[in-house]
Amino acid sequence: MSENVKVMITEEKLTRRIQQLAQQISEDYAGKQVMLLCILKGSVFFTCELARHMTIPVTMDFMSVSSYGDGTSSSGVVRLVKDLDESIEGKDVIVIEDIIDSGRTLSYLMENLSSRRPRSISLCTLLDKPQRRTCEVKVDYVGFEIPDEFVVGFGLDYAQRYRNLPFIGILSFEEF
Ligand code: IMP
Ligand code: MG
Numbered sequence: 001m002s003e004n005v006k007v008m009i010t011e012e013k014l015t016r017r018i019q020q021l022a023q024q025i026s027e028d029y030a031g032k033q034v035m036l037l038c039i040l041k042g043s044v045f046f047t048c049e050l051a052r053h054m055t056i057p058v059t060m061d062f063m064s065v066s067s068y069g070d071g072t073s074s075s076g077v078v079r080l081v082k083d084l085d086e087s088i089e090g091k092d093v094i095v096i097e098d099i100i101d102s103g104r105t106l107s108y109l110m111e112n113l114s115s116r117r118p119r120s121i122s123l124c125t126l127l128d129k130p131q132r133r134t135c136e137v138k139v140d141y142v143g144f145e146i147p148d149e150f151v152v153g154f155g156l157d158y159a160q161r162y163r164n165l166p167f168i169g170i171l172s173f174e175e176f
Contacts, residue, residue, distance in 0.1 A: 005152060005162065005169035009144060014126075014154060014167065017143050018046070021124065022053035025094065025141065033057040035093045039109070040064040040082065041163065042098030045155035046126045046143075050096065061086050067105040078108040093118040094141075098155050099127040103135035110137065127151065127168070144168075 025034070033056065038047035040062050051058050064082035095113065100106055106123065114121055124141035131148045146168075152158050153165030162171070 001173050001175055003158070004172045004174055005165070006172070007167050008146065008149070008151060008170050009168040011166045014143075015049070018049045018126075019053045021141055021143060022050050023055075025050075025124070026055040029056055029092060031056075032092050033059065035059045035061060035086075035088060035091050037084070037088070037093050037095045037113070038062050039095065039097050039105075042155045042157065043096045043126070045163070046098055047096045050124070059086075061088075063109075065105055065109060078105055080112075088113065088116050088118045088121075090117070090119050093121045095121065095123045097123065097125040099129065099151070100125050100137060100139065101129050101132045103133045103137045106137045107135040126154070127156075 036047055036051055036058055038044060038060060041064070047060065051060065061084045062082070063080075063084050066079045066081050093113065095106075095109065097106060110121070110123065122140040123138065125139055126143040128139060128142045128145050129148055130145060149170045150158070151168050152162035152171045153168045155163050156168070157163045158171050162169075
């Protein structure tokens with residue numbers, strides 16, 4: 001079996017959309033300081049690109065959860081691998097995710113984070129696969145809605161590979 005990646009969202013389109021999101025968030029949070037809460041590892045590229053274009057004061061912290069094995073389907077089990085370094089109590093927090101698929105990871109996470117009493121908490125995802133949703137989650141900012149395809153690149157992986165691709169691509173498997 002060989003793996004094949006076909007471009008779905010170009011680097012240019014990603015950059016343009018992320019700039020728009022950064023501008024919108026900067027307007028919505030005008031006069032405030034926000035904490036960008038990056039969900040490792042997939043959201044690293046997105047969080048950095050977003051932060052670079054924001055015009056309000058920003059802090060960043062990182063958290064790691066695991067819901068998938070090395071395959072392309074959900075295990076359904078969410079595990080907290082690395083917690084935040086700082087408290088979020090009283091802060092305006094934006095959770096930055098790479099992709100929302102079933103919604104399991106985020107519904108667990110948002111509940112966990114909300115119980116830590118931030119002043120406000122919202123959710124921003126680069127990609128959304130609404131067709132696959134089994135757990136409801138309220139999403140405040142979405143980069144792109146995409147169809148039910150397995151995608152890689154710009155932080156998203158398959159078995160930890162492809163994260164460094166500068167675009168979002170559809171991964172497929174071909175037999176010789
Ligand atoms: P959920 O809990 O099903 O919403 O899964 C969310 C997590 O699964 C994401 O943060 C990704 O790590 C992973 N994931 C879901 N869909 C894809 C995909 O198409 N490509 C790569 N990772 C994915
Ligand atoms: Mg992820």
